[in-house]
Amino acid sequence: MPRFSALACALLLACPPLAAQTLLTPQEQRIATAADADQPHNIALLETLVNQNSGTYNLAGVTAVAKRLAPELEALGFKTEWKPMQHAGRAGHLIATHQGSSTGRRILLIGHLDTVFEPDSPFTGFRIDGNRAIGPGVGDDKGGVVVILAALRALKAADALRDADITVVLTGDEEDVGQPVAQARADLIAAGKRADVALDFENLSHADGRDMGSIARRSSNTWTLTVHGETGHSSGIFSESMGDGAAFELARILAAFRTELPEPNLTFNVGLLGGGEQAAFDAGKTRLTASGKDNIVPPIALARGDFRTLSAAQTKRVGEKMRAIVSRHLPRTDATLEIDENYPPMAPTAGNRALLAKLNAINRDLGLEEMGELDPLSRGAGDISFVAADVDGLVGMGASGGNSHADGEYVELDSLPRQAKRAALLMHRLAQAPR
Incomplete structure (x- = not known):
């Protein structure tokens, strides 16, 4: 045992601790x-x-x-x-x-x-x-x-x-x-x-x-959704001539975002939305004004939000999925999606x-x-x-x-x-x- 201890001490002296x-x-x-x-x-x-x-x-x-x-x-x-x-x-x-x-x-x-x-x-x-x-x-x-x-x-x-x-x-x-x-x-x-x-x-x-x-x-990207539909008396909603209206089309798109987009390292959010007989963003798209009545099918609905990704490939993939969701229009509605890539990942x-x-x-x-x-x-x-x-x-x-x-x-x-x-x-x- 003494011989082993001496050898161990010699080795320690020859190989000082990492910190030293x-x-x-x-x-x-x-x-x-x-x-x-x-x-x-x-x-x-x-x-x-x-x-x-x-x-x-x-x-x-x-x-x-x-x-x-x-x-x-x-x-x-x-x-x-x-x-x-x-x-x-x-x-x-x-x-x-x-x-x-x-x-x-x-x-x-x-x-x-x-x-x-x-x-x-x-x-x-x-x-x-x-x-x-x-x-x-x-x-x-x-x-x-x-x-x-x-x-x-x-x-x-x-x-x-x-x-x-x-x-x-x-x-x-x-x-x-x-x-x-x-x-x-x-x-x-x-x-x-x-x-x-x-x-x-x-x-x-x-x-x-x-x-x-x-x-x-992660990146910071903003998206703006503009939805149009037919308008008229609410008694005609879902008819062949009236279709589903802008509000239901907006709701369909956002619900599909929630169920179809999730993947690792991605977050997405709806920050502002509204619709009615009239609806419009302000110049900075940070405020939205809307007006309408409960018995009028809304011809316009708007929403704006962001999504954040960890790679350029993910940004591209998510954008393509969002556009595909938007393109599946409800009867007699239309919608456009604008994506602004502000900060890359x-x-x-x-x-x-x-x-x-x-x-x-x-x-x-x-x-x-x-x-x-x-x-x-x-x-x-x-x-x-x-x-x-x-x-x-x-x-x-x-x-x-x-x-x-x-x-x-x-x-x-x-x-x-x-x-x-x-x-x-x-x-x-x-x-x-x-x-």
């Missing part, structure tokens, strides 16, 4: 230390950003946030450019580029300037309650923007930013993308085609109390999983718990999806918090340096890896 083999390099330790020391700047900047309303339709407010952020990026050696988007009905995008001399991987960082809270929102102002910062857009996505800047400052402080090739795109209309979408996202798509890796700094996700990695996002890929594995190596080196893959049904659509076909990516690199898009939205302040360390170290290692 994966310690941060001295430069990486300086990055982590700088991120921890930067918290007062993080909180001050977050307060300034949150107290400036930047609802998507508040074009002046979105522009003001961009003007506040541009000097922060320029101080780090980035060249900034403001891309006005008034032609798309939105404020614009802030784009910052740092073209280093490294032959490492080119990195795209994605965030957004706008929030869902417009100037007339009753939820206003920044406040701190213990470890929480509370305010409109504090997490989605002003906390994420603060994490981007904190990570870049940590790299700069450790002399690890100089050679890195990094582009930052902060859109001004993520919460309601401008139209036409191709124009509103042209700059982001171009940046994605140039990059090797994309990191999305919307909220960090959780499951069962654990930080989670996100390698996929970000499908889970081997490249995305490899990125998450790199992030988990950093988690181990920092002494943090490894992050599992988040179920794509737990995230909405986002800007990274516009570049997902061209580049590997990760989602949820921003701050940890809750109540997103609601009164009481918050971030956990201690998540800012933690997320900055994760992001900075991942960028550092990617910048050193060959393209």
Whole structure:
């Protein structure tokens, strides 16, 4: 037994534990230390950003946030450019580029300037309650923007930013993308085609109390259904001359959607509907007016909703199934279906999983718990999806918090340096890896 114990000890000394083999390099330790020391700047900047309303339709407010952020990026050696988007009905995008001399991987960082809270929102102002910062857009996505800047400052402080090739795109209309979408996202798509890796700094996700990695996002598509039928006295409903009327045709289509469309990773919804003797959407198709009488067969019925998919193939397949359902008209009715593909999907890929594995190596080196893959049904659509076909990516690199898009939205302040360390170290290692 003593001989075996001595041999075992010798083997242990020759093969140190995994944790000892994966310690941060001295430069990486300086990055982590700088991120921890930067918290007062993080909180001050977050307060300034949150107290400036930047609802998507508040074009002046979105522009003001961009003007506040541009000097922060320029101080780090980035060249900034403001891309006005008034032609798309939105404020614009802030784009910052740092073209280093490294032959490492080119990195795209994605965030957004706008929030869902417009100037007339009753939820206003920044406040701190213990470890929480509370305010409109504090997490989605002003906390994420603060994490981007904190990570870049940590790299700069450790002399690890100089050679890195990094582009930052902060859109001004993520919460309601401008139209036409191709124009509103042209700059982001171009940046994605140039990059090797994309990191999305919307909220960090959780499951069962654990930080989670996100390698996929579903699409966001809207559909509009317009149904016509014969009209007249209700006593003639279902007759050969009157047919079934627009309301029953609408009901048939929606019932068929419910029974025939379901499949894994798909959700679909009816958000607005109505019909009668007269019915019409407003210009934005967010309101519907209708009028009629109980004894008049309605000649028109309208409905609008969305559906979300995990791949382009699923989007196409579901759209074809919806059109086939619509085409099976009840007697003397007609219907048309319009589908608008607003946000494409970000499908889970081997490249995305490899990125998450790199992030988990950093988690181990920092002494943090490894992050599992988040179920794509737990995230909405986002800007990274516009570049997902061209580049590997990760989602949820921003701050940890809750109540997103609601009164009481918050971030956990201690998540800012933690997320900055994760992001900075991942960028550092990617910048050193060959393209």
